Amino acid sequence: MPSVLAYHRPETLDEASSLLSGPNSRAIGGGTVAVPESRGAKADGVELVDLQGLGLDGIEQSGNRLILGSMIRLGDLVSGGLMSHEPGGTTPGEMVPQLIRDLARRELPSTLRNQATLGGTVALGDSESILLAGLLVHGAQVHLHGQEPISLEQSLAECVGNRVVTAVSIELDDSATGGSATASTGRTPADIPIVAAIGRRVDDVVRMALTGLAPSPVLVDPSDPLRDLDPVGDFRGSPAYRRHLATTLCTRVLGELT
């Protein structure tokens, strides 16, 4: 049986949702993870639903929030080369907060970054995604087709499954923002961090997110970052070491933000 049974490129959200309701359907944004996994998943063939035809690569400002289309490539987040999908509604990509740009750059190397999408990153919910941690401290909400937006926290906890992510909105930096800071530890400078702490100060309150401590990046209490966390170790870092890093790196981020 072929690994990929069919390829679909729906043109409407309803069509996409319908296609994704099948038992062996899977959505692809850039496809950097879904395509190799699907081609390598030999037991049951899958039908891939490519979301590139839905016009989900726009950006627009709504009050103090920036709504980023789910098909925006991480490379475009970095470069600021974003265009609104709405005619005449161009919003400069430069509005993307610097923290998000920096984290998008660090998330993946250049070629993969040019393919991977924001929505795919959210759908995967990778424990070690520093971009997701950055989105968490930016109060990200996930827009799902046919539903009210939910918080990124909720989305990561529930897993979006086969629902179509249409956009991710984040708070823009403003006068209430007291800056952001990051700290991480990896094997090499560009390694995916074993643990990363991402902090952002808003209205004198620091929001802190950690990677590498839970099944997906999590918001934590900066004064007690390990509360309710029970990290799983791997060859790069034992549970004890990850806990140590969490405490150390949170302290550094707090130090920078206070």
Place this chain on the structure above:
Amino acid sequence: MTLTINVTLNEVARSLEVEPFDSLMAVLRREGMTSVRYGSDTGETGASAVLIDGRLVNTDCMLAAQADGHEIITLEWFNKVDLHPIQAAFVATGAMQSGYTTPAMILGTWAMLGSNPNPTEEEIRDMLSGILDRETAYVKPVEAVKRAAALMRGESTEPFGPLILPMMTDGKNPTPHDPSDPGPQVSEAIPRLIPSRDVPEMAVVGKPEIKVDAVKLVKGNPAFTDDFIERNQLVAKVLRSPHAHANIVEIDDAAAVALPGVHAVIHHKNIPRIKYASGGQSWPNPHPHDQVSFDTKVRHVGDRVAAVAADTLEIAEEAIRLIEVTYEVLPAVFDEREAMVPGAPVIHDEDDTLEIADASRNLVHHIGAERGDVDAALADADHVFEHTFRVHQVQQVPIENHISVAWLDSDERMVVRTATQVPFHTRRMLAPLIGMEIKDVRVIKPRIGGGFGAKQEMLIEDIVAHLAIVTRRPVKLELTREEEFVSSRTRHPQTITYTSGVSNDGELVAQNMKMIGNTGPYGTHAYTVQTVSGLRGLTSYNCANKRFDCDVVYTNIPVPGAYRGYGAPQAEFALEAHMEDIARSLELDPIEFKRKNWVKVGDELNIAPHLGEHAVVEGDLDEYPRVMSNGIEECVSQGMRAIEWHLQDDPEWVRPADRPNIRRGMGFAFCMHGTAIPFLDMGGCSIKINDDGSFNMLIGATDLGTGADTVIGQIAAEVLGVPLDDIKVYSSDTDVTPFDTGAYASSTTYISGTAAKLAAEKVRERLKERAAMLLDVKEPCSIELRDKRAWAPDGSSVSLEEIALDSLHVQDHEQIMGTASYVSPECPPPFAAQFVELEVDVETGEVTVVKMVMAVDCGVAINPITASGQVEGGLLQALGYGHCEEFAFDDDGRMLNASLGPYKIYRADEMPVIETYLVQTMEDSGPFGAKAVAEIPKDGVAPAIRNAILGATGVAINDLPFTPERVWAALENDRSQEQI
């Protein structure tokens, strides 16, 4: 369900029929875009990257269907008559070695410069971050992009070549380090060349000539194994063991055989059981011959079980899944220290493997050698030091995985086109496995996308040959990235204990090296690699009493084998760490302590003849080999200046006030390697003249991207008085080219280069004879060849073209040609000083390597650009070895990180600064004074990192690699000890 996609491919509208599962890479290659290359299925390597709508993206992790409606640009779009300025910049700077990922780099450069004509180095490195390269360390590619940007801005550029520096020493004695001397301030890509007054100026040798294969590599022309497709070619896939140790009780292949599109299924039931050792080494291959093509037992996760040939990869993969195997799972052992313990699982319990030292204890070999009386000297020594080190398993990671294609030609001879470093060994080793005679086997080596020792094996050629015989059709097998990790070859893990006796005045009086080498489930290269560890571990320093005591054991890890450096990086890590610790214990300056003891010109290499495949016993030797050239003092002086060695004495530098968690340190390692295996490594060369006075040169040497074809061509050109472009190099094809042992043991320039020099000298003599006849000169020996002409003492001359035409067409007809071969009785060591600067985060254990400086004495660098490229690439791999690369396993021996990323290799955007110094010496035994350079860069980085961490923190760590948790744990342990 077949789909039709419409794309614009290189500005041509195309409709393409694709399957839903087709990757875009597969479709583009099917359409003849050979510049799009396979490195993995997950976008890890960037080798498959093309531009889609102007973005550089990977096509291996993208469906062809996703490209529907988009514009695709591949490197083929650039290929006009003249090189594009970007291609020209890559050529000029020597930015490619194998060139396997060069197309992606060029495309990325073009895309970036389109929107950013003046990129910063950070932006360039970021662009390159998605394209992995194990060969250049990204040094020259970054320079190439800068140069391309300048060219495209319309600026002029200087010729790219080495920076010539004066010597800082007299060549023999150290000079005091001068902190006020800033050293050269030029791009790291420019090699610093320190000429020796003993080396004469030459026309071609020593010059930064353009690589002879540069144009085809920057154009992405068909060059590699997979770029040539045979008619009716089938695809092979291998079923691999999920168990680390198990008996195969039953194989049922009925369902696989019945699957439409399957043409053959082979396994132990239908392939003859013929014993062999897969290491590509000279005849007779060292024992034990403990492998067969397909066995009744598997000995590591990833071991072969069966293979399939089918119409497509998808069918082959499905057939593999349909093979039912019943295993009897056996206990496994992974640690070399546990493998010899009574009760450990016996890995080779078969009765047809000969010459295992003690199969019941998993002992493959015991290797020993001694000079003097080590025990007595240790007993009498003023000080005795003992340290134990554990070195780990890493992989070569060529970006081109193993790939072979085999077919029966019209004469029904077996032809194998394969990515190999050892075509002649492969031919000899393959023939008996497939029941053919050597004369009926032909092995062709095209360009290779990196090897580093992994391809010094007859690894998969037997599988495709067996399948070609069964199916009577061409069969291709290409390993996936995961297979490359678990089923090709790796570096041997070892446990090494040094015990040294030192006198009160700092002289080494005794040195014992006790080693346990882990050869995994098969003994390929086991004897030789471990022997080289002993050789390298006991040769660098003078000492009258030395002993090597080594056990080599079987375990159930993926198979170790040859890896660039071949046992030396392991040994030199332990040795240089051990010597550092001795010096610090005795409160001596480490460099001074090492200097007092390291070998110098005239010193005997007093244990070398007693180790190796042709070892002699003490008393059977009239004279020991000696060091005849040694530029280490100049290397140390240049390196100390470049790294700013004095900074580590500044407490404010060590503990920067604004970063309280950071400690800075510098480390040094003395490196000594070998040049070829004496009396064993052999190379041949044949040169003939053409009508226009140019030459065809046939060599068996295998250029892996090292520049061997270029360097050997330069040697011949120098002898024949012609430019390099007049030497057309072809390598290597067992039907066509002379024999060569292959690319390993730092031998090619020295051995094959000397063969080329000898062959060229024979041609030169005939040219002189013919010129004398044409010029009416009585003494041919008075003729000189230069500038493509033969010159008489009176100033008259005749062109080589005229000589060629005369000899081929006019009078006394002859094909002027020369053939020669060479094997060396000597093994002149190159030397190097390796320096590292780094930072340690003492709260997290994170180590950041800031700068690496290597000053190397490789004799005369025949081509300073390719030589410095060898250094840079070697340093990248050595950095990974010391810092971040490691195999991780679960309890059952399954590799946890068999992909790039989890198995971490360095990217362009995280590299430390690398500076290369080429310190010339004149090695009289080498061609035009050359020694080796390919492997010595692997030796010193790990110990220099370790010693720098020690300098920065006071903590000595004796296990590799220096990953954050290991360093943190050591720091924590040290802190707790202090509290105690």
